[in-house]
Amino acid sequence: MKQILILLFTTTFIFSATSQSKEKKPDFAKRLSGIEKELNQVLVDQKVAGYSVAVVYKDKIIYSKGFGYRDLENKKPVTPNTLFAIGSSTKAFTSAILGQLEKEEKLKLKDLATSHLPQLSFKYDYLNTGITIRDMMCHRTGFSRFDYSWYFFNTSNRDSLISRVKYMEPTVKLREKWQYNNWMFLAQGMIAEKITEKTWEQNIQERFFTPLKMTHSNTDIFATQKDADASLPYTLDSKMSIKKMDYYNINGMGPAGSINSCANDMGNWVATWIMGGKFNESEIIPSSYVKDASSSQMVVRGGQPTDHSDIQFTNYGLGWFLESYRGHFLVEHGGNINGFSANVAFYPSDSIGIVVLTNQNGSEVPEIVRNFISDKLFALSPIPWNADAKKAKDEMMAEVKKLESKADTTSLQVKNTQPSHPLKDYAGYYSNDAYGNFTVVYENDTLKTFLAGEKMWMSHYHYDIFNLESVKKEDEEDESKFLLNFASASNGKIDRVSLDLDEPEKTTEFLRSTPKVELSxxxxxxxxxxxxxxxxxxxxxxxxxxxxxxxxxxxxxxxxxxxxxxxxxxxxxxxxxxxxxxxxxxxxxxxxxxxxxxxxxxx
CATH class of the missing domain: 2.40.128.50 (Lipocalin)
Incomplete structure (x- = not known):
């Protein structure tokens, strides 16, 4: 009897496997038929100028299309080849270079980061002798973001940027907690530069863009601006109207997010991951690294359900987020940089990939569209992603208006105060080792400075506190407050300024000094x-x-x-x-x- 049961089990397994092998490919064309109506509605409901989509099955792009406009004023349409900045979706490219170098036996992911990059130094010895390349790839170094350091005080000099890390204070212990950090991806790009003796940009071009036939893609925002099929960057103002904004040149921090690409090109990138690292039968990314990168390395959020019971955990691999989406294993990464948002995703077990790129700043559109298309492809009962997002946005705007009506009674601003010094006394050179420096100039009875690639002026808020405001007229309706609090030394002279930057409940001080002059x-x-x-x-x-x-x-x-x-x-x-x-x-x-x-x- 026992032998018969074993035989029965074996026979059932073979029958099951045979049945699965003969299962037909889903009719994706039928499932995607007519989706343009809903996707065009996203343009209206989310007030987005335009976006593009690519859907991949195994090694083929089965659907790609542009929606809306890449240039709203001149009504130039988005195409599947329209260039968008993909922001942090760049990270998977940077880490994949190191995956290649590991196979080439140039490094190991367990190596100490500082052993490959002498320019990288941490404040404490246990970090210098503890942080590995893998730790940097999955955001578990103990450092929080410190994003204002590169965003406000950017430079194209990567050595200068990475030198700031040694002045940054970790917020938790090494490997204790997942904390997103762009600096560690800058370090990965620099490690690749040192080993290959080529720039990060050259490595991206030679190792990925060329072999994957990503012919429209680049790593230079200036090249994008010259492209005939490039999108302009947009945002929503305080009245929820679409407004053009400036491109942001990431340059120095490129390995963390400076790739510009299009839906069709990114479709080739996603197909490579779906196919285990191969493109046109050639191995581009080692298959062992593909498995490693799309496997959980660090918990981001536990397994408790979100608003939807079938969307659960979020973990992090190597340059990728890993999630459970309605019974399907999802590997994805978003991206945001001035005027652009992106989401690049694939379902390894289903051999499906989805790319959504948009020209809206800090937008939900990539995830809305990705989830909508996923539901269609998997023939799931639809969730009204777009309608729910619109409802949430409308409720938020109603709350904002309610708060604005109470602004006069709740404002922290103290009226009718004066600065303690003449305005010219606040002018000077201010620096912080972990962030960089900036100069305040006194010009035409006004204090001005230059931050985040933009000229700004300082309006008096109260006492010795000033608010940063754009000098551009189109930004006059922006009522956001970014306050600078000046302070005096015992001799009465202004000697520092404090800003609320990355660290919660802690201000960052910039000391006033005179810029050094190099002499022979x-x-x-x-x-x-x-x-x-x-x-x-x-x-x-x-x-x-x-x-x-x-x-x-x-x-x-x-x-x-x-x-x-x-x-x-x-x-x-x-x-x-x-x-x-x-x-x-x-x-x-x-x-x-x-x-x-x-x-x-x-x-």
């Missing part, structure tokens, strides 16, 4: 010599490329030029020396100190 040794030579200060000999000499000052009985002081023949003592804040010049040579040096000025004449 020939420039420094005119200051070298012996100076007499009340019978004491002060020696000024050059050490390496630095001007040094030796006062008898004190350590040698290193200085930094701040222009106008003036040098700060680098280890003594508030102390400086200013040289008096005659015919290109110093004749005296004045020690400027909090307790007074002291002059030493050249011997």
């Amino acid at each position: 040794n020939d420039d420094l030579t005119k200051y070298v010599g012996d100076y007499d200060l009340e019978g004491n000999t002060i020696k000024v000499y050059i050490k390496g490329k630095v001007l040094m000052v030796l006062v008898p009985g004190q350590p040698d002081y290193e200085t930094a030029s701040i222009g106008n023949d003036t040098f700060e003592l680098t280890i003594a804040k508030g102390y400086s020396v200013k040289f008096t010049m005659d015919n290109g040579k110093s004749i005296a040096v004045v020690f400027q100190q909090p307790n007074g000025n002291f002059t030493a004449k050249r011997k």
Whole structure:
């Protein structure tokens, strides 16, 4: 009897497997038939200028189409080849380079990050000797976002950017909690640059764009702007009207999000993942890495249901989010950057991929459209994703209007106050090691600065607090508050400004200083010599490329030029020396100190 049961079980298994192998491919064309009506309604309900869609089955794009306009004013339509910025959907590309390098035996994902990138340094030794490449790929380094550091204070110099990390404070222990962090993807791109001796941009082009025939894609926003089929960036203003905005040049932080692509090109990228890393039968991404990257590495959100009982957990792989969508395993990643939003997704077990790219800032459209199409492809009972999002948005706007009507009584602004100093006293150079620096200038009775690639002016809010506002007229209706709180030193002079940036319930301080001026040794030579200060000999000499000052009985002081023949003592804040010049040579040096000025004449 026992043998018969075993035989029966075996026979049933074979029959089941045979039945599955003969299962016909679903009629996706029929399931997608007529979806344009609903997809066009998304344009209206979500107030979006345009978007594009690509649907992939195995290695083929089975549907691609553009909706709305890439240029709303001139009514230029979106096509499947229209370029959009894909933002953080770039991350899977960056990590995949390292997956390739692991197969090439150039690195291992378990390697310490600092062992491959000397420029990367953390504040604490346990992080320098603990954080691996894999940790960076799945957001478990212990660092929160610190996004304002690169967004407000961007630079194309990646070495300069990555040097800020050593001044950033982790918020939790290593591997304790999933926390999204763009900086660690910058580091991954730089590791690839160091190993390959090619830029991240070159690696993306040669390793992915070319072999995957992504002929429209690029990593340069300036190239996108010149493309005849590129979309303009848009946002919604406070009255929910579509408004054009400026492109944002990510440049230095490129590995975290600077790819610009189109639905058709991204369809090829998704097809490669569906096919286990192969495109046109050639392996582009190692199959072992594809499995690793689309496997759970870190829990983002546990298995408790959301508003929908059949949409549950969210985990993170390597450059991908992993989710349960109505009984189907979903691998996806969104992307947002000024004027653009994206979602790139595939269902590995179903061999289906969906790409949605839109020209709306911070938009829900990619997820709305992805979920709508998923329900159609899987023949699921429809969820009114678009209608639900519209209802939520309408309710939010009603609440905003209600709050606006109470604004006069609830505003934190104290009326009829004045700054403690004349406006020109707030002008200066402000810096923070973890963020960068910015300059406040006094111009035409107004304080101005330059942040996030944009010129801004500072309107007085109350006391010594000013609000940042765009100088562009079209942004005048933007009532958002980004406040700068200036403070004075004990001598009464403005010496710092605080901003509420990335860290919750903690302000970030920028100290006022004078920007350093680089001088050659020939420039420094005119200051070298012996100076007499009340019978004491002060020696000024050059050490390496630095001007040094030796006062008898004190350590040698290193200085930094701040222009106008003036040098700060680098280890003594508030102390400086200013040289008096005659015919290109110093004749005296004045020690400027909090307790007074002291002059030493050249011997």
